Amino acid sequence: MSFTLDRRFFLTLAGAGAGAAALSACGGPSTTPGAAATTVADIDFSGVKPAASIDFWSNHPGKSQDVEKSIIEKFHAKYPDIKVNLVTAGANYEEIAQKFQTAQAAKSGLPSLVVLSDVWWFRYYLNESIIPLDSLVKQLDVKLDDFRTSLVDDYKYDGKQWALPYGRSTPLFYYNKDHFAAAGLPDRAPATWQEFAGWAPKLKAASGAQYAFMHPALAGYAGWTLQNNLWGEGGGWSKEWDITCDSAESVAALQAAQDSVYKDAWAGVSSKESADDFAAGLASATLSSTGSLIGILKSAKFNVGVGFLPGGSKVTSGVCPTGGAGLGIPSGVTKEEQLAAAMFLQFMTEPENTAAFSAATGYMPTRTSADMTAVLAKTPQIKIAMDQLAVTKVQDNARAFLPGADQEMAKAAAKILTQEADVKATMTELKATLEGIYTKDVKPKLKA
Structure with a gap:
């Protein structure tokens, strides 16, 4: 599998090619094209009056x-x-995706606007369950050039805009300043995981916490946050379409993670939400989304520090993935609902409102003109998250574009971190699974 391809070119081919139905075999929503598949790109909203009522489906990211x-x-x-009727359509991105899929299959009860996560929205693009926003952007004069380029471009494929950024995030390193002080450690995030491994025994001895570090919950997080560990050691889930999760570098990174739980015994694995475990004082540090920042600051009874993600022994910078969600408009609702949804989407992402959303959650302000002065005065930690955007890295193709891969990564991580399975054997098995998904469901769409 030495085929290399620019990710944007791949998506252009995937959107134009046939065979999307095969993707449904890998779990998650079906990608069989719907009835609107041949016409959604040509929607004309001239003369359309916005609907009197729309449903906005959200999982309320970042509380x-x-x-x-x-x-x-x-x-x-x-x-x-x-x-606008605000509907709680799930507790997380996976639940809202499944509810959206069910509504699509039933051809009823669809929302007018829906939260779409980084690993789920692509399937809806493939089956054209969401509409391109270009005609609406033009009609409503949405200022796309005022959005942060890296965030808005994530949804720009096949020459069209398929969603707008909403709850966009990176992982952050959260630490208990009081515990670090008690252990005689510097008031900062570690530069590398190797440095933190040296700090961990001091933290356990001085803090009284159960763990020095809490690994994020594996479901929904493993494939995302473990990219940091993998990249720091020169590995990854994949390099372009080469699956590299079983490389010596990747195995070394995951072996170190397993050793932190079993051999060295300074880390735990969260069963649900590491941000809550950290805020409750169960661990001295954790990784969690920037969208958890405000919730942690409100809940914690100690001084909270935040920092960039640690590097590894091979790579010390550019080891932080982006993530989070955007907002899309379904193709299966009326033009009147689509127009009303676009008006609300435009309003939601205005600079004043994106600043308010960021202040309430910790998610990235998606507009460059958003005035963050008051927000940063109150919550200066958000500046760390904003600064880290400059050293983020595009997610591995294997996580972002192989349907069902995120779930397979979580299963493999669970074997390694909660069952002490052999790392090399587990990664070899995962590689075979991911290559199977690639060979069956993705490669047929690619042109050499």
Whole structure:
């Protein structure tokens, strides 16, 4: 598998090619094209009147329900003829994706606007379950050039804009400043995981916490955050389409993670949400989304520090993945609902509202003109998250574009970190699984 291909070119081919139905075999939503597949790119909204009521499906990323309600109230004040119904469509990205898939299959009960995560929205692009936003962007004069380029371009494929960034994040290194001080450690994140491994015994001895570090919950997080560990050792889930999870570098990175739990016994594995475990004082440090920042600051009874993700023995910078979600408009609802949804989407992502959303959650402000002065004065930790954007790295193709791969990575990580399985054997098995997905469901779409 030495085929290399630019990720944007791949998506252009995938969108134009046939055979999307095969992707459904790998878990997650079906990717069989829907009835609107041949016409969604040609929607004309001239003369359309916005619907009087729309449903906005959210999982309230970063515990954002209150700020979502507040923004909706402001929207109602500006557009009293359009009612936005905020629907809790799941507790996480996976649940909201499954609910969206169920509504698609039933061809009823679809939302007008929906939260789409980094590893799920691509399937909806493939089966054209979401519409391109270009005609709406033009009609409503949405200022795309004011969005942070790296964030808005994540949804720009086949020459079209398929979603707008919403709850965009990176992982952050969170640490208990009080524990670090008690252990005589510097008030900063470690530069490398090797440095933290040297600190861990001191933290356990001085802090009284159960663990020096809490690995994030594996479901939904393993494939994302472990890229940091893998990249730091020169490995990865993949390099382009070469699956590299069983390379010597990748195995070394995951062996070190396993040793932190079993051999050296300074780390635990969160069963649900490491941010909550950290805020409760169970561990002196953890990795979690920037979207967890405000919740941690509110819940923790200690001084919270944040920093860039640690590097490894081979690579010390550029080891942080981006992630999070955008907002898309389904193809299976009326033009009137689509227009009303686009008006609300535009309002949600206005500079003032993106600043309010960031202040309430810790997610990245998606607009460059958003005035973050008051936010940063109150929560200066957000500046660390914003600064880390400059040293992020595009996620591995294997996680972002192989359907069902994220779940397979989580299963493999669970074997390694909760069952003490042999790392090399587990990664060899995972490689075979990922190559099978690539060979069957992706490679047929690629042109040499």
